[in-house]
Amino acid sequence: MSERKQLADWTTGAEAIVYQSCARCGSLQYFRRSFCSACGAADPLDKRASGEGRVYATTLVCRAATPETRAHIPYNIILVDTAEGFRMMAHGDNDLCIGDKVKARFAPFAGRLIPYFEKTK
Numbered sequence: 001m002s003e004r005k006q007l008a009d010w011t012t013g014a015e016a017i018v019y020q021s022c023a024r025c026g027s028l029q030y031f032r033r034s035f036c037s038a039c040g041a042a043d044p045l046d047k048r049a050s051g052e053g054r055v056y057a058t059t060l061v062c063r064a065a066t067p068e069t070r071a072h073i074p075y076n077i078i079l080v081d082t083a084e085g086f087r088m089m090a091h092g093d094n095d096l097c098i099g100d101k102v103k104a105r106f107a108p109f110a111g112r113l114i115p116y117f118e119k120t121k
C-alpha cells in the first residue's frame with residue numbers, strides 16, 4: 001500500500017482539482033486509485049491541475065436527482081478536457097458549448113464546494 005501523502009482536493013474540502021500521473025507509463029487519471037489504470041504500476045503521483053480546459057460535452061439537467069439539488073435546476077453537467085490532458089466531469093455555466101475554453105472556480109452545490117467551470121476568452 002502507498003505511504004505517500006495525498007494532495008487535498010475538492011472532495012476533501014480544499015479548493016483544488018487533483019489528478020494522478022503514472023511515473024512508469026505517463027498515463028493520467030482523474031479518479032484517485034492506488035495504481036495506474038493503464039499499466040497497473042503502483043502509486044501514481046498526485047498533481048494539482050490548473051483548472052483550465054476545454055468543454056468536451058455538455059448535458060443540461062432539468063430534473064433533480066435528489067431533494068438537495070432541486071434548488072439548482074436546471075444545471076449543466078459537463079465533460080472537460082483539461083489543459084493537463086485528463087478528462088473530468090463537473091458543473092458549469094448553462095450556456096457552455098462544446099469547444100469553449102473554460103476555467104474552474106469553486107461553488108457551493110448541495111452542501112459542498114464543487115469545481116464549477118466558466119467560459120474564458
Ligand SMILES: [Zn+2]
Binds near residue numbers: 026038
Ligand atoms: Zn501507468
